Amino acid sequence: MRFIKTREEGLKENYLELHYDGMDSETVELIARLDTTLANVEGICEERHVSVPVTEVLYFETVDRKTFAYTDKMCIEMRMTLNNVLDMYSGAGLIRISRSAVVNVYRIDHLQGDMNMRTVIFMKNGERLIMNRGYKKEFMAELERIRERSVK
Amino acid sequence: MKLINKKNFISIVCISFTLIVCGKLLIEKAFGFTDVHYTGNILLCLGFSVIITAALALHFYMQRFPLIPVLAVQYLLVIGTTAGIVKAVDVIAGTATNAMWQMLLSVTIPFVVSAAVYYMAFFRQIKKANDILAEINREKA
Numbered sequence: 001m002r003f004i005k006t007r008e009e010g011l012k013e014n015y016l017e018l019h020y021d022g023m024d025s026e027t028v029e030l031i032a033r034l035d036t037t038l039a040n041v042e043g044i045c046e047e048r049h050v051s052v053p054v055t056e057v058l059y060f061e062t063v064d065r066k067t068f069a070y071t072d073k074m075c076i077e078m079r080m081t082l083n084n085v086l087d088m089y090s091g092a093g094l095i096r097i098s099r100s101a102v103v104n105v106y107r108i109d110h111l112q113g114d115m116n117m118r119t120v121i122f123m124k125n126g127e128r129l130i131m132n133r134g135y136k137k138e139f140m141a142e143l144e145r146i147r148e149r150s151v152k
Numbered sequence: 153m154k155l156i157n158k159k160n161f162i163s164i165v166c167i168s169f170t171l172i173v174c175g176k177l178l179i180e181k182a183f184g185f186t187d188v189h190y191t192g193n194i195l196l197c198l199g200f201s202v203i204i205t206a207a208l209a210l211h212f213y214m215q216r217f218p219l220i221p222v223l224a225v226q227y228l229l230v231i232g233t234t235a236g237i238v239k240a241v242d243v244i245a246g247t248a249t250n251a252m253w254q255m256l257l258s259v260t261i262p263f264v265v266s267a268a269v270y271y272m273a274f275f276r277q278i279k280k281a282n283d284i285l286a287e288i289n290r291e292k293a
Contacts, residue, residue, distance in 0.1 A: 108285055113278045115218070117271065140277065143284050 001026055033091050033149075041069045041089075043076035050076055054092045058123050060085050060102040072125050091149075095142045097121065097131040105146055156209035169201040172262075196237075203233050204263055208270060227263065234259045 016034070020027055040051045057069045062082050069076040069085075078085070082102055086094055093105040097119075109122045111131075119131040119139075131139060156164055173194065180187060187193055207226040214222045238255045248254075 105285070105288065110285060111278050111281050113275050115220070117274055119278060119281075136277065140281060143281055143288075147284050147288055 001030070035091075039089055039092065041076060041078065043069060043078040045074045045076045050074065052076065054089045054094075055104070055106065057104050058107045058125060058127065059097075059104060059129060060094070062100040070127075093146050095139050095146075097129060097135050097139060099132075101129060103129060103131075105143065156205060161205060161209060165198075165201050165205045168205060169198050172197045172201060199237065200234070200259060200262075203230055204259070204266060207263070208266060223267065226267070230259055230263055231256060 018027070018031070039054050041054050041057055042049070042051045044050070052069075052071055052074065056071045058071060060067060060069050060078075060082060062068075067078045067080060067082060067085065069078055080088070082096070082100070085102055086096065094102050095105055097103050103121060103123075107124050109124045112120045112122065114120050117133055119133075119136060121129040121131055123129065176187075176193070176197065179185070207230045210222065210226055210229070214225070234255055235252065238252050242251065
């Protein structure tokens, strides 16, 4: 499959267009990945119903049995559990970092080990999250998988 | 390096025990030393492999606590158990006058080395994760 990028000045919104004769396995896989990546997270923010692309979410967190999605500007209350979030947006680069948080790997700036042998995650917006030691192995394995997918 | 938990505990004890015994045998062969308390010492090696692995495994269950107290608790646990074993052996069969000091040293050195390797592996893994993240971000850009 060929991938052609074309720059168009004055375009109001970027778009992807797929040209195909028949759906081969490569195309089906690509569409499945795009479906997840381009999926939107829906919920309530300041008493308004909002919908934002999952790629904009920095991390998801459960507080008092409520799940929140945090973007640079918004905190969206969602009607689903963290496990549902992981199942629904599995191809979007989400990794569990503690019992109550899931992070978007593409929005991580870097990691740092602290004296308590916990991993501090520095997000691209400057926020810091803590990954418990017990989730490090799972995090590393998922990170490797995401790298393999990105390099393909 | 893996965190020690219920699933990998036995295998880590077995690997540690094998390495310690191989080291013991190599040193004995190199210096032409004959261990007269062979069976007892082999069993002690097994005992200490279990104790040290169990102490390091506490990390899995004490993740919420700061590192320094966890380290102190782990070390005290190992030293306490060792002192208890030496005291019990002394009461039952009698030991040399400096047996306690030698046993404490024998436990402290591998404990410190194992702990250092364990903690260094953690920071190496962080570095590896940062390299992968940089690669992912480069690919995305």
